[in-house]
Amino acid sequence: MKHFFHIVFLGLFLLGGLACNQPVQDQPVATANGEEGPRLLLTAAGVQAIRAMEGTPVIDRALHQLQTKAESAMQQKPVVPVPKDPGGGFTHEKHKANYQDALATATWYLLDGNEAAKTYCKELLLAYAQLYPTLPLHPQAKKQAPGKLFWQVLNEEVALVHFIQAYDAIAADLTAEEKQQIEEGLLLPMVVFIRDETSKTFNSIHNHGMWAVAGVGMTGLALQKAELVEQALYGTDPSGNCGFFKQIESLFSPDGYYAEGPYYQRYALMPLVLLAQALEKNQPERKVFAFRDGVILKAIETTVQMSTSGGAFFPINDAIKSKTIQTPELGIALPVWFANGGKNQALISLMESNGNLMLTDAVVGLDATPAPFQRQSVVLQDGPKGQQGGIAVLREKNAPTGLEVLFKYGTHGMGHGHFDQLGLLVYDDGRELLSDYGAARFLNVPQKEGGRYLAENKLYAQKTIAHNTLVVDQMPQHAGKVKVADAAHPWQVFEYFSDGIQAVAAADTTAYPGVALQRTVALVQAEQHTFLIDIYQARSAQTHTYDLPFHYHTQRIHLSPEVPQATALLQPLGEAQGYQYLWHLGTGEPSFTAAFTLLDQQRFFTVHTQSDQAFAVTQAAIGANDPLQNLRRENALIYRSEAQNQTWVSVMAAHGHYDAVTERTEQAYSPIANVQFQPDYAAAHLNIRIALTDGSAYTVTAYQGNSALPTKNRPFFSIEIN
């Protein structure tokens, strides 16, 4: 009855809308598991069920990995050094390894009953409980909010999320004294540091804040301190605009898209999912997985859809490009989606690809037959209410390793956002054709600024010229101001999916005041051809310099018209706004047409561009003004015109086959002969003719947004062969 009463009591608070920072005095939290035994993610019942699932490949692999990790940790005594090094350095990596080892040994103890594993975990936590109260701020503290064990508080929050799970797993088998030492020497001091001493982060709407509330909330659930749970869920700032639920509301769109992009989405996913699962287990009455129409499960699915067929996350915004769906965060998130989202057997295949399954109660039921997982084209609305533009991923149908196109027109992405609205990324077989630079950062490489973001991240990688989108007057969008960019966003003009057509159009008038931009991207599968049609329009009452860049790092084997290339003297392309990082290889004579062909490992890719304004083609290469070689040496073609109104129509095709081992080449030339159109900026539609080398032609009609909506006979986008 005591438990029941308490649940009702909390329910009332919820209904009434609990204000932030309103303390709930130390009343024990209701748990699903009684007073003894683990409360968070892996319960006694879960352990029993998992042991009964031995023989299931994903489970066996996870058990084996866990055993290996735990036993590897136990080979030597715990080492808990005084914090000293930045990311990638010894103490940084040791503390990271330690919190992972604590969790691995504790979980292995639960699943296997291995006493040595429990002892290892206990001694590790006790050693931290000795050290932690003595620590000042980390000596490598920089501008970012510092931690004590780590140079930034973010890592400290991640450590708490691990420590509390490890402690929860072994607490029932510790003495009262040991429990007191760990709780009062480590866990609660970390809570105080994270919640109070770095309260700005704790109450922020940001992935760092998500980790902070997860650590504090899970500590509250494990230690049965209701106050901490409330503070985690609703924050401590009187504004009320903070805490777990506010973060979910603000950071994720109704489609489960995370404002900073997929690289950070998968990172925010782990605390989101861990706290949600712990909450569901202990306070099911909160119905956390039903919150906002199930946005937490949608966020997991969206994370997966935002990866290429090769498994890498689309590297928009500040992203480390080598991050893939093997990421450990999905090892916990996928089972949670499985357990709470209808036990979809295709997720078992995904977990096999992930290979880092975390063994919690959520894996129960994985002993079904795996089904193939197919990525889909998705159009995701962005913004807390889904009204701030969006992001579209178009994928070739019936070709799981075919073309994939990402089109970005949502929110800016806060401090990690790039000024790349209406930007395009193109992939084939999971390989980059038109590429995004990602972040200028060598994650965890101590030789490179301790693994932190490099200056070139803001100065080049975030700038508009570093992306496949139009640059006006050589300035970044929104004049390069994050606050301005965060306050604005493009809008979706239409999405049109029919037969062989997948088309999305978006427009913007805020990035460059006085210039209206519209881009229409259509992946067309007609007859035996697949084309990507890209219509980029700029309209202005004033004359501007328009730069349309194409970034690539594969081998370019053809370019027309001819562009003379500096052979004996190179200078930077500009002095600021990212242009200073590009060597100016050469610029050709103005023309209305250009085409280039790339050869990636196995296929050719040709881009034909036709313009209504004459433009000059510039060849550029990253590397100027980069004395420390902080940037990769990649290439760009930049098409430049001076105009008021300007329409570029590019038709892109992946074609042929190249096999160096068997020395066979097929269709090295694009099937496209030329692209023609007559611009009429007053008309509702733009008509384009794509002539093929085999004599046939396609007629494309695309809504350009200038008058009444299209009728049934004249849809947003159509293509006909003739």
Place this chain on the structure above:
Amino acid sequence: MKHFFHIVFLGLFLLGGLACNQPVQDQPVATANGEEGPRLLLTAAGVQAIRAMEGTPVIDRALHQLQTKAESAMQQKPVVPVPKDPGGGFTHEKHKANYQDALATATWYLLDGNEAAKTYCKELLLAYAQLYPTLPLHPQAKKQAPGKLFWQVLNEEVALVHFIQAYDAIAADLTAEEKQQIEEGLLLPMVVFIRDETSKTFNSIHNHGMWAVAGVGMTGLALQKAELVEQALYGTDPSGNCGFFKQIESLFSPDGYYAEGPYYQRYALMPLVLLAQALEKNQPERKVFAFRDGVILKAIETTVQMSTSGGAFFPINDAIKSKTIQTPELGIALPVWFANGGKNQALISLMESNGNLMLTDAVVGLDATPAPFQRQSVVLQDGPKGQQGGIAVLREKNAPTGLEVLFKYGTHGMGHGHFDQLGLLVYDDGRELLSDYGAARFLNVPQKEGGRYLAENKLYAQKTIAHNTLVVDQMPQHAGKVKVADAAHPWQVFEYFSDGIQAVAAADTTAYPGVALQRTVALVQAEQHTFLIDIYQARSAQTHTYDLPFHYHTQRIHLSPEVPQATALLQPLGEAQGYQYLWHLGTGEPSFTAAFTLLDQQRFFTVHTQSDQAFAVTQAAIGANDPLQNLRRENALIYRSEAQNQTWVSVMAAHGHYDAVTERTEQAYSPIANVQFQPDYAAAHLNIRIALTDGSAYTVTAYQGNSALPTKNRPFFSIEIN
């Protein structure tokens, strides 16, 4: 008896040394199979045995591939276009596909009895028999010896090798008229063209010549024209320095190393092995596999050993870097090695990796259990008599994906040779750390000079500065003259393999007259460390400019001393001899020490260099004077001194681990603190001290070749911890 007599008759010719161009009038050749049925590679007995091996994975896969290839070919009527296009173009690729399809359908007919396959092959050969007599030289004929079906005669020879096998497989089931049409319209005219109209190639000591004699020889065996067999085996040039056996003697060293390097070795392997197998089948009394102590089988093994743990052939000389052991040539050569070299079960694993098994009599017996194949360190003597230097591949022991080092000090390699004596290539996990550019060529890419070698191949890729070896006075070795280079070679000073040491030293006095060069390369596995020690010494009575380049294309994350880098203006590093293709990024102040660290996908690699002469570090990047972007944009560090005598000691270590998915970094810093030595050019040995960051040190003693041979106590190379 007639056959027996004939064998003896030929045997006498052999004993007496048959002069070239001595015709043997149309006496039928002895065959192992009587007058009817296929004579070359796959006999009726072989067909029976192969069908009995169904269920063996490599056989099933090969049967399935063959069926797929044959059935895919048979989906449309044969198309035999009039030759028009260069490499990569339609007619080029079609004729290539046709000769492969002819062989596939004919072989499938033999194995499956599929009548449609036989008909397809027959119609294809008849169509060629119609076309071939009408053909002039190929319209795209360039400087290289032209063909009729193809722009170069090489492809024509390859076509004949395929056509004759296809014809042999179906001939018993053709009418006399059909046989006559094909023999007189296609096969014999091709023989005449190859043997007589391009006799210079036919009689050359060159891989093109190998293909030529294989085609003619196999035609002789299949059509029972002994004259052709003799001409193939002994050439038609009265000099006597030609034909199959002379080619084997001249092109392959006794260790089975092919003078042009592994990329061309695997290419020469196919005609070598095909003609050898056909000869062994039809004229076993020639004991072709015993020729020169079994050099043909050694050549196959050497081809495999000349590939990295990742399967790519070491790209020395003019090599296409994407060529791997999956190459079809090994699909025929590996079974021949298996059948004639003791049925080594490890070869079955290799065939599984190859994946392109050719079904001939040689595969009989493959239904054994596969065993793992381990690459070994090898020291191969070069030159026809094994007295022209050599090539060494040192591999980390007990680490199948560890460090691999190639050290080249053999013959130049004829027209495809690079001026890179004493050059070094370093790999880790099959990935290039210190890299070779390979050939400047886009094989089969029509947009790039029809897939032929580019001008930059001779002008950059072959030059000494493009390699990891010393450049004296900014000139290529042998002044860049192929004939001079072919006439000279370094010599091996010692090889020393003991305990954890694998050391090879080589010296040269011909590359730069007046300058003696010696390089000692040692892969050392001591305690828990693996080091690569590289001692490069130059001695001269005159002062020279010495440039020691390190080429790489992975990310460099550290360099000391600091080297200022041009940020706003780039110029080429030089005007000629390959230097004109390098942008000069910057040069530092002279120092005696330099170190740099690369980060490849998973590991760090640091090179510490100590010198007895002050040297300046130059950063360079490929790309100057390259208006068509024919070269890849890769990097080099160049250490330059002005001196008479000069010793560089570099200690290289792969260390740590980098995992971007789990975000873990280990040992980002090299275990080496510094390298010290006191040069004494008069002494027999050089003493080096390698100090580690953990306080320990190694003492290295290396024979530097100046006096009496080392004693047991002072071996060629030793290392001690102290």
